[in-house]
Amino acid sequence: MIGKLLVANRGEIAVRIIRAAKDLGIATVAVHSAADADALHVQLADEAVAIGPPAPKKSYLSIPALLKAAADTGCDSVHPGYGFLAENAEFSDAVTAAGLVFVGPSGDAIRLMGDKVSAREAAARAGVPVVPGSKGRVEGIEAAREVLAETGFPVMIKAAAGGGGRGIRIANSQAEFDQAFPQAEAEALAAFGDGGLYMEKVIGRARHIEVQVLADGRDAIHCFERECSLQRRRQKVWEEAPSRALSPALREELCASAVALAKAVNYSGAGTVEYLYDDAADRFYFIEMNTRIQVEHPVTEAITGIDLVAEMLRIAGGEPLRLKQADVAVKGHAIEVRLNAEDPARDFAPFPGTVETLRIPGGPGVRFDSMLYPGYGVPPFYDSLLAKLIVHGETREAAIDRLVRALRETEIGGLKTTKPLFLALAADPAVRAGDVHTRWLEGWLTDNAAALGA
Ligand code: ADP
Numbered sequence: 001m002i003g004k005l006l007v008a009n010r011g012e013i014a015v016r017i018i019r020a021a022k023d024l025g026i027a028t029v030a031v032h033s034a035a036d037a038d039a040l041h042v043q044l045a046d047e048a049v050a051i052g053p054p055a056p057k058k059s060y061l062s063i064p065a066l067l068k069a070a071a072d073t074g075c076d077s078v079h080p081g082y083g084f085l086a087e088n089a090e091f092s093d094a095v096t097a098a099g100l101v102f103v104g105p106s107g108d109a110i111r112l113m114g115d116k117v118s119a120r121e122a123a124a125r126a127g128v129p130v131v132p133g134s135k136g137r138v139e140g141i142e143a144a145r146e147v148l149a150e151t152g153f154p155v156m157i158k159a160a161a162g163g164g165g166r167g168i169r170i171a172n173s174q175a176e177f178d179q180a181f182p183q184a185e186a187e188a189l190a191a192f193g194d195g196g197l198y199m200e201k202v203i204g205r206a207r208h209i210e211v212q213v214l215a216d217g218r219d220a221i222h223c224f225e226r227e228c229s230l231q232r233r234r235q236k237v238w239e240e241a242p243s244r245a246l247s248p249a250l251r252e253e254l255c256a257s258a259v260a261l262a263k264a265v266n267y268s269g270a271g272t273v274e275y276l277y278d279d280a281a282d283r284f285y286f287i288e289m290n291t292r293i294q295v296e297h298p299v300t301e302a303i304t305g306i307d308l309v310a311e312m313l314r315i316a317g318g319e320p321l322r323l324k325q326a327d328v329a330v331k332g333h334a335i336e337v338r339l340n341a342e343d344p345a346r347d348f349a350p351f352p353g354t355v356e357t358l359r360i361p362g363g364p365g366v367r368f369d370s371m372l373y374p375g376y377g378v379p380p381f382y383d384s385l386l387a388k389l390i391v392h393g394e395t396r397e398a399a400i401d402r403l404v405r406a407l408r409e410t411e412i413g414g415l416k417t418t419k420p421l422f423l424a425l426a427a428d429p430a431v432r433a434g435d436v437h438t439r440w441l442e443g444w445l446t447d448n449a450a451a452l453g454a
Pocket residue numbers: 082083084087161162163164165235236290293294295296383
């Protein structure tokens with residue numbers, strides 16, 4: 001079993017992990033950059049270690065600094081959270097080589113499933129349909145032309161090491177492609193340290209549907225799906241579970257394919273298999289696997305009653321999966337919205353500042369995962385997520401109504417946030433009907449962004 005955990009992250013996810021560890025009686029050590037000395041995760045952990053200056057490269061992304069913090073405080077394990085080093089195979093290997101438990105998959109599993117190209121190949125081998133596109137990495141523009149003959153236009157150029165909505169370009173014509181391909185290569189190299197690219201046909205009007213899995217290296221189960229079709233710049237802003245687009249038969253097929261893939265690669269820990277679902281053609285396609293806890297995991301927790309982070313800690317501690325597939329059932333409907341420190345009326349410009357007043361929503365079916373407290377200064381160095389508001393209701397309708405109620409209760413004084421976006425979306429007929437796809441929000445914003453100043 002795990003006795004003392006280093007939480008190698010910051011923000012709301014560090015707070016979330018500390019809470020799960022405490023519930024299991026595990027001692028916790030927070031790490032923080034110079035910009036985060038007063039952060040909530042530092043206050044809530046049993047101990048805290050300063051690991052470097054504000055720049056992530058010198059603190060939250062520094063493997064030597066993190067390993068030293070773990071050694072100095074006598075930790076036996078490390079949880080990477082999401083972002084930062086969560087999908088870094090070298091980090092998983094380094095933690096293990098230092099004699100510590102990595103709360104996540106092995107370096108080899110991350111290399112296989114964290115690289116989007118080898119993950120596509122593994123999915124295809126496991127019989128999971130993938131988006132038509134290149135076989136492996138596309139080595140140069142000549143090889144790309146052959147793939148284009150199959151995909152046609154528009155086509156997506158994607159970075160093998162991309163993530164968080166970054167490293168993806170669309171080309172609508174040969175001329176656009178010839179210009180975009182070398183740019184994408186240079187950008188991927190600069191952003192991810194790996195210029196590897198692959199290509200996919202663009203699936204138009206698709207929904208983003210993903211399946212949560214839990215596995216222990218031998219067995220795997222799923223915890224049903226989440227739909228995350230409301231996206232801006234390919235980043236999720238609103239997530240829900242279950243998806244209203246799936247029939248029971250298709251849900252079973254989709255979830256079974258995720259379990260088959262997890263088993264085929266002897267996956268261990270929590271993971272998410274992401275798909276695009278084309279309603280019109282009634283087909284789904286694998287796009288990638290995230291080998292970590294995801295931002296939107298609480299909607300699954302709401303509908304299944306499972307504490308996914310606690311299960312990750314138990315699995316990493318060597319326990320076999322406690323849950324059988326038959327133990328996992330869905331109750332009601334849950335929605336999460338991401339409250340970011342951004343001004344939706346000004347093209348979502350970042351809005352760091354100080355939280356002057358704070359009113360946290362509550363009551364039945366409401367969860368607020370955040371690192372905010374009155375007086376907290378939001379540093380400008382990290383991503384803009386301030387809080388996740390998660391609501392749960394008997395039906396999707398009831399969940400949306402509850403979302404509106406909870407959003408109206410929420411007050412984050414002193415900062416601009418994405419709250420007005422969610423109030424407007426909750427009132428929109430297409431959102432109410434669940435009639436959306438991954439490009440829908442961008443179109444909606446073109447017409448409605450100016451009205452979000454309130
Ligand atoms: P999720 O997949 O959990 O819904 P996101 O796609 O928003 O969440 O990613 C979660 C966080 O991790 C974001 O802060 C995002 O910027 C970051 N992230 C994800 N993948 C990468 C990557 N390959 N490189 C850098 N940051 C990443």
